[in-house]
Amino acid sequence: MTIAFIHEEIPTEQVEQREKVLSSLTDAVRDLVDATIRSTVADDELDAVRAEVEALAARLRAAQLPGPAGVRYNSEGRSWNWGNAVVGRGNAVAPPVDITHDEFGSAYAELTLGAAYEGPPGMVHGGVSALLLDQIMGETASGFKRLTMTGTLTLRYRRPLPLGPVRLEAQIDRESGRKITVEARIGVPGEDAAVEATGLFLIPSWAPLDESAASWSRSAEG
Numbered sequence: 001m002t003i004a005f006i007h008e009e010i011p012t013e014q015v016e017q018r019e020k021v022l023s024s025l026t027d028a029v030r031d032l033v034d035a036t037i038r039s040t041v042a043d044d045e046l047d048a049v050r051a052e053v054e055a056l057a058a059r060l061r062a063a064q065l066p067g068p069a070g071v072r073y074n075s076e077g078r079s080w081n082w083g084n085a086v087v088g089r090g091n092a093v094a095p096p097v098d099i100t101h102d103e104f105g106s107a108y109a110e111l112t113l114g115a116a117y118e119g120p121p122g123m124v125h126g127g128v129s130a131l132l133l134d135q136i137m138g139e140t141a142s143g144f145k146r147l148t149m150t151g152t153l154t155l156r157y158r159r160p161l162p163l164g165p166v167r168l169e170a171q172i173d174r175e176s177g178r179k180i181t182v183e184a185r186i187g188v189p190g191e192d193a194a195v196e197a198t199g200l201f202l203i204p205s206w207a208p209l210d211e212s213a214a215s216w217s218r219s220a221e222g
């Protein structure tokens, strides 16, 4: 099974304008999620809010894609993946993360994880740490110049990670043919890692070894 990227000839300026507006909506929806979890208003007020939220969803459903958002690109080399579970600008379920790539082979991110990402009381859910680590490690392995997929991800949860500010770091440890090994960690900024990860990322046998010339591979972080 191949992974399909969708060519859509929208001018970059228009993509960026849409992304800006969509990101603002996503931030507002993320805030709504947090507000829902933590709200202590009366039941009838919850019910009134539900009716308004349903009305808003109906407005958005007035024009919809037939399925998931996918990864799209134009011939100017701009790509966008607004539905991605971690970095999708249109995905309010995604943690609010921006990943910075220092140079090819290493990356970091700082973000604040709130009530929506709770596992043990007051702590980050282990699956959320894994989700964030998988993304930063995958991007690091790929470097946006080749397609990589997670083959094996090994996590060591060393200590609980409190909700609040967190920092992620990843770097390529070694490469051999289609196999790229990435090391990563997540923890409270300035403290020892709470979770350490090692991942084997694979360039699938059906994908080219280097796709840096392909339109999808540039600025795929969006």
Ligand SMILES: CCCCCCCC(=O)SCCNC(=O)CCNC(=O)[C@H](O)C(C)(C)COP(=O)(O)OP(=O)(O)OC[C@H]1O[C@@H](n2cnc3c(N)ncnc32)[C@H](O)[C@@H]1OP(=O)(O)O
Pocket (backbone or CB within 6 Å): 134, 135, 136, 138, 139, 142, 144, 148, 149, 150, 151, 152, 200, 202, 203, 204, 205, 206, 220
């Ligand atoms: C910029 C984007 C960032 C994105 C970050 C998000 C990352 C993700 O979520 S990716 C989604 C999760 N991962 C997946 O869905 C992957 C599903 N698996 C697959 O598609 C395939 O099994 C795939 C592509 C990994 C390997 O298939 P294929 O390319 O045919 O490899 P195959 O010929 O079977 O094996 C090649 C080599 O890799 C090894 N290998 C294959 N699969 C694995 C694995 N899962 N773990 C370790 N080694 C493996 C094989 O043993 C073989 O080794 P050797 O050459 O030494 O004999």
